[in-house]
Amino acid sequence: MKPSLQLKLTQHLALTPQLQLSIRLLQLSTLELEQELENYLRDNPLLERQEEYAQSGSLPGSDGRDEGADRETAEDHSEQPYADDDSWPVEEASYLASSGSFDDEDNDYQDVQAATISLREHLLWQLGLMNLSERDRALVRCLVDALDEDGYLTQSLEELAETMPAELAIEPEELQAALNHLQHFDPTGVGARSAQECLLLQLQVLPADRTRTLAMEIVSQFLELLASHDFVKLKKQTGCDDEALRAAHLLICSLNPRPGAQYAASDTRYVTPDVVVRKLRGQWSVSVNAEAFPRLRINSLYAHILSRQRGSGLAVHLQEARWLIRNVQQRFDTILRVAQAIVDRQRQFFDHGEVAMRPLVLREIADLLGLHESTISRVTTQKYMATPRGIFELKYFFGSHVGTEAGGACSATAIRALIKQMIGAEEPKKPLSDSQISEILGQQGIVVARRTIAKYREALSIPPVNLRKSI
Incomplete structure (x- = not known):
């Protein structure tokens, strides 16, 4: 067999850098997009935020003027061909102008962080108010450090005594006395070694009456029967009637089995909706949330320098900035199209609630918009819409x-x-x-x-x- 040369024509999909950037931006959440843009702004001197629009409260192209004429005027006076050419293309300006924004009364998505105090700090503050010896203070402090986030003491007093330095000669009885002090601290129930003890500590501080007496009997002896709602057996064991058992049950349910949880650090995550759904003239309409749309433009000073120095190394940054601005625009345009298609299919949900949700699969939206199913999957993951019925992830509207x-x-x-x-x-x-x-x-x-x-x-x-x- 002799070697030979052959020519073949084949087609294959090539992922260009611009296409790769588009796919990556599309699958990012709003928070991840903001972090990604911060990296670009830090590394690319030609890219900057369009802060004046954020300060003035208006959006590009929303004043009704001809943006093209504004560009020509800017170029005539400053002789900077790149001064505003890539800040916001005309189609981007009209896109933002039609997107709308939240009214002041609707914009409830600002992060509010309240000052918090930990359970340990709260307990040590109370310890400082007590008239105890230094040894007793040290023992109570050791018990405070041994509590879990719910306020429970998960180690036995014997185990804690063994962890203390031998030269201190600490006896479990001393730790029991320290625990008695701790269990009188606020919140009531802290320092308990079980849920049963926690509930009993809270019942003991309530005014004495028949309901409290019955509740303490149930918690101390028949808590498992109460948990399984075996009320027939409970009445037989306690000899009470329905009314007394109902009152004791309500009292026990009002107690807090996790007294320390209110002081636990909460991992609160705030969601910024990508789109907003409103009913306008009897029709459900989707618009981009202006608060989530990043305002980017080309830095006019560096663009002017680049226009006079051909072959400058800034050319790569200029191309990258242009790609980024276009792909951010394309990302929100795709999200808007998909969200509107979802709303059109789920109109009954917005009118009547969950009971009117209709079956919907990714393929249906993909075929309607002429997009690939994987694109719809990226668009609906970690993207949110604000509606009169609450904030929902776009993927919520799909299901079996x-x-x-x-x-x-x-x-x-x-x-x-x-x-x-x-x-x-x-x-x-x-x-x-x-x-x-x-x-x-x-x-x-x-x-x-x-x-x-x-x-x-x-x-x-x-x-x-x-x-x-x-x-």
Whole structure:
């Protein structure tokens, strides 16, 4: 076989740097996008934020003037061909002008961080007010350091005594005395070694009456029966009637089994919606949230220098800045298109709530917009819309479905809403079982198996029928 040369024509998809940038920006959340842009602003001298619009409260192109004429005027006076040419293209200005913005009364997304104090600091402050010896103070302080974030002492006093230096000769009895001091601190119940002890500590400080006496008896002896809602056995064991048991039950439920949780550091995450949904002239309309849209432009000074020094190393930065501005624009344009398509398909949800949610899959939106299904997946992940019914991730509007007797389909979200409605309206003394809920839905033409009902109920964090039964 002799070697030979052959020419072949083949087609393949090449991921250009601009396409790679577009895909990467599209899959980022708003917070991740902001962090990515900060990196570009730090590394690229030709890229800057358009701060004057943020300060003035207006958006580019929103004053109705001809932006092209403004550019020509700027070029005539400053002789800087790049001064405003890439700050915001005409289509970007009109896009922002049509996007709208939150009214002052609707803009509730500012981060508010309250000053907090830790449980340890709160307890040590109370310790400083007590008239104790230095040894007793040190022992109480050791117990405070041993508490978990809920305020419980998870180690036994014997184990704690063994961890102390041997030369101090600390006895468990001394630690018990220190624990007695700690258990009188605020919040009531702190320093407990079990949920049972925590509830008893809180009951002991309440005024003495028949209800408190019965509640203490239940907590100390029959807490497991109460947890399983076995009220028949509880009445038999305590000899009380329905009214007394109901009052004791309500009292126990009002207690706090996690007294230290209110001082725990909370990992609060704030969501900035990418789009806003409003009803205008009877139609649901989607607009980009101006607070989430980054305002970028080309630095006019460096662009002017570059225009006079051909071959400068800044040319690469200029091209990168142009790509970034266009891709940020394209990102929000794609999010807006997808969000509007979702709203058009889920109009009944916005009018009537979750019970009216219709089945929807990514393929349906992809075919409608002429986009790939993976693109829709990127757009709907970690992107949020603010609606009159709350803030939702775009992916929330997609989901599985079950069949109906009429041959149609019902969204799993709508079924969960129906289950929640039925359980919310059930008779507390005779709650609905999963089988009964399945039968009721079947009467409405929605065929759902009992095990599916159980799965949806658990997803809603609704306990089973035996735990929902009340006195």
